Amino acid sequence: MVHQYIPNVSKIRKQMMDEVGIKDIEELFADVPQEIKLDRELRLPPPMSEPEVRRHLSSILSKNKPFTRMPTFLGGGVWPHHVPSHVRSVIHRSEFLTSYTPYQAEVSQGVLQALFEFQSMICELVGLDVANASMYDWATALGEAALMCARVTGRRKFIVPEIISRDRLSVLQNYTSGAHLRIVKIEPEKDTGQLNLKKLRREVDEDTAGVYIENPSYLGFLETRVDEIAEIAHKVGARFVVGVNPISLGIIKAPGDYGADIVVGEGQPLGNPVNFGGPALGIFACRDDEKLIRQLPGRLVGMTTTRNGETWGYTMVLQTREQHIRRERATSNICSNEALCAVAAAIYLASLGPTGFRDLAETCAANAKYAMDGLNRIDGLEAPVFDSPHFNEFTLRCERPGLSIEKFNRELLKHGIHGGKTLKKEFPELGETSLLCVTEIHTKEDIDLLLEAASRIVK
């Protein structure tokens, strides 16, 4: 059968085989032991043509209910935002889409410059001077940050808040287990959810490599005493690491401006679709401190000139940190990253600009506040659970006896709404609670629909 992606067919193939000096293609596999050669075809469905595969896939995917057709209030690590058409269109340029890692700088200036611009705009957002060209996602960026703190300080303890996504915590533990880091969780203040500073002070010591907080936290509230936390960490010589939803940085102070040494986060909301959770876009930034820069994981794009010094251009730099040169002594094993998502983020940020980005953050926060206030007014619901300021995510507790949060969400679904994420598995102590997210894509009608449905359900 002639396959449309394989041009060397019949006659040409025969010609090539003659050149190579073989009669049968099997001669090229003569070094494969006979007993393990696959003597049958793979058990896979027969090949499809384009119209068939399109129909097949549409039929499978039609069983999904995308949030473009019914409102979703799910966030919790990836967040629904509008992905502008021009962002999607430009990253589908096949020169970007079908290129490899830009090892050959001379023919890769396009993606290199776009990545340099991504790094630069991330630096502006987080208030630091250095950002890498991406990690897989927020969770793996956190794992790498903990390892980097340990390498820089020669210490083994890494402190995190108790209120953190359980998945992220699991990734952190897996990333740091090889280096024998000890992950220590600090309890929250009961009312505010924020880090208990008394307990933090007690826990930091000479072996503390890093102190990590999330701002906004996993459950949506803000850590307000960030200057104090930075001071507590720095006093014992630990590095201060902050995790962010970058959209929040349109209105919230840049972590670099309150003492963060390393910032990690999830860049998906910057022009990338939710995609059932992946591809995502790990953000990783640090201070302009040589000790930190030399320990960075992942690819870095730098600006330099041609050898004659006449023209500025871009190239991957400090590759001696990386696995393909340093092997087992590399700062990380990461090779393929999320470059195209980073290019999308660059296009998105350049399009919003400073006022657009602030407007976006304000809109998310205002819309969330509108939803939060509305829900809280409903008898039998409490939103938020924590007495702290919130950005665009918040907790909702169902206090109607006999009505579980799962049931509440199932009922919302019947009203055509994807409700929040149930937190019972992660934080059973919070009771019948879920985590909701509101962004600029939510209209007043969407939120009013939620409020109306919610009040009907708890009635």
Add this chain to the structure above:
Amino acid sequence: MNMSYHQARWARGDRLEPLVFELSSKDRKGIRLPQKLPARPEIPDELIRDSLELPELSEPEVVRHYTRLSQMNYGVDLVFYPIGSCTMKYNPKICDELAALEEAAFIHPDQDEDTVQGALELMYRLEHFLSEIGGVSRVCLHPSAGAHGELLGMLLTRAYHSSRGEDRSDVIIPDSAHGTNFASGAMAGFHVVIIPSNNRGRVDLEALKAAVSDRTAALMLTNPNTLGLFEDEILEIAEVVHEAGGLLYYDGANMNGVLGKVRPGDMGFDIVHFNLHKTFSTPHGGGGPGAGPVGVVQKLEKFLPVPTVEYDRKRRRYYLDYDRPESVGKIRSFYGNFGVLVKAYVYIMMMGPAGLREVGETAVLNANYVMRKMADVRGFEVKFNGPCKHEVVFSAEPLKRETGVTARDVAKRLLDYGMHAPTYYFPPIVPEALMVEPTETETKEELDRFVLAMRAIAEEARSDPEKLRRAPTRTAIERLDEVKASREPILSWRMYKNRAKL
């Protein structure tokens, strides 16, 4: 050779296309947002941001800027891209189109399972496809890239040995392996033991026997290896490792060379990673996103990350299973690079079993054809005899001896001929290495053109070596000062402005 080629070059003064910050003009905006709702968020003053420096551009300016940048970038759609071990084959457009459908791109991982049955079904089916292709019992789709898969493989290795009450410290890796193998082993806390290759360019069985012990946790192996050679003693290798109680890890970067012909599971591997962005043709995107699913034999299934995707036959419903007490947990958020998984799924459906075998056979034929044609080109040699698989490693040592021109110079000059460079100086065991992987999607004419270009370059090395040291000259920019770039790194616009002030 036709030399009328020149890559696009958009330049202004001492810059190529200016930086997006330099194109900024006050009050321009490229995205209009919906009206916000009447509510006042209560952000405390001390947490309010006072300034943010981002460029200000309209949508047409943004699109023109990044479109110009894209023109200064080689992609598979534009040029022959024979970069070894990277399998830069043609990426079918239908895959991208279907992955971008609303029902795939705009679903949230925490949606009620009833509203994502399609996504779960696709993952369930893809897992079964890959299990069959790799000859393994189950596959975890979570890893975001090959190296990520390796890390998971190492975590599974540790979990397996500790479940048997054993504390095994060593991971054995041949000196020809990809750099990620060493780094992944070390990252998971293993002691990396490097063994030399033999004079046939394959694992030295005696060296392996000497290296294994009751400390051996695993052997990480690429097969075909990075020289493009099949490890023909694979069954003996597997026996040595298994007998010592170790596991066999398969680096799937080179799977294109054996696709449909022989399966890693049948070779004796216990853990196998797949590079969907190589073998299964999902586009590489300038460095990612990729996907590196990991398959395992039955005894390792219970350690796989949560959640797995299961099918409830009675209720005819797919679901996510978190109830796996011996699981290693998570290695990333959610369930993997779903957008990439969709593309690989479509690719497999388009190819079918015979098509995939044809991929393997043609990739190997193309590489052998290039090897054969290059045998007549003076200046390059192949260090190891016999047929190669999907890629072939040439040494430019003879050319260097004769002319002083290096493998790098040759590779850089190839860019001038409108082709991407092969991988060079890898694997490190071959001096002046040029690693060429043509893939199955190139025409014979293109392969001939490549050989002609290599011949022309070898001639240029003799007649005008300076030309090669200056190459490339027909690209958007000449060679950059990499030493300066790393000695005084400028990693952002901020750093550039700070440096400029000094």
